Amino acid sequence: MTKTVVTPLTQALAEGKLSRAELRALMARSDRPALRRLALWLLVLAGTTTLIALSWNSWLIWPAMFLHGIVLVHHFSLQHECVHYTVFRTRWLNDLVGQICGLIIILPHRFFRYEHCDHHTYTQLTGEDPEMIGMPASLADYLWYLSAIPYWRTKLTELLRHAAGRLSPAEQRFIPKVEHDAVRRDARVMLSIYAALFLGMAATGWWGLLWFWLVPLALGEPVMRAIRMTEHVGRPTVAQMHENTRTSLVSWPWRFLCWNMNYHAEHHYVASVPFHALPRLHERLKDHIHVEPGGYLGAHRDILRQLFDRRDTA
């Protein structure tokens, strides 16, 4: 018999933080908000791509690539929403867009989906949450994580390992056996596409993808690492959702880029609520969750304060 799991949502309903009618209204899905946002997204991408092209023979290409990279790494946010099927009402569109985002940021969609499910089951529980970013032990650790070097090392190794058909014991726990072959196939397909792109560049002598995609991606990833840290790092490593997750109040451009995922505690409470309804859910839950009014920078100030306080008391 299936074991009952009390989700934060079930708890919120039981405690009257949300009514069933409110929940139903908040969960309503539509393709339209996502298609509108995606149109603007493509315009922003076209804009940052143009900036790189315009600054091609100048040192300005580096800030242009950084700016473009910030947009590129936010495909993670869109992919994350697709993992939850909360971008489009049409389910296959979430799969399609999620796959494309995964290809852009080198993160196989199916694998991420399974890993992320486990993150929602064991949020911020040491040794169980597969996406947990540990509280840095020192300023050097903090900066090392922000460099994104450990992230890329982990992700690229993971991709190669999956292509070779090897899953870690933790991955074997959260990926059903019937999907093991599919995870291997996804990794191989992804590597084949990248190999084909490189061969294409070598054959044509046009290496533009390096400057329009891979270098900006590497330059932008530290920004995504910094944002990912704001979600849980420095919050208590306990199961209670109102404790273990941080919502950061950020300005519209950041909310646009991250598909409202700054409302992270709300998202963890009710992962079925689409991105466009998260601000409304925030109004309903803001007194029951941890909110950082200072935004991403405020969250990092909190993390650093804890880091230095810990060092001073050690």
Place this chain on the structure above:
Amino acid sequence: MSATARPWRDLVAVAELERGWVTRVDLGARSLAVYDTPTGIHVSLALCNHGGADLCDGFFDGHVIECPLHQGAFDVRDGRPVSAPATRPMKLFETRVRDGMVQIRA
């Protein structure tokens, strides 16, 4: 006793169901999910067979119920999983409506 020989049991009045949505109904020790769909009423166990969350708190769209914990989804007409991480069919009950009452074989 075979499953088909089980008697019909009253579950809930149709008038008490949330229209176009999923309603939780307890039958003895079991929690059941009753779905009001465009093509009729269907009944399953309320707990998701992947993570054990209550499907009655999930998003319901037409014939697809989505688990609130991981957004795995099932087609309530035949129980088939339609989205990962759900990989096994969910348990459905034979269902009928008699005199305004949803009945299942259980």
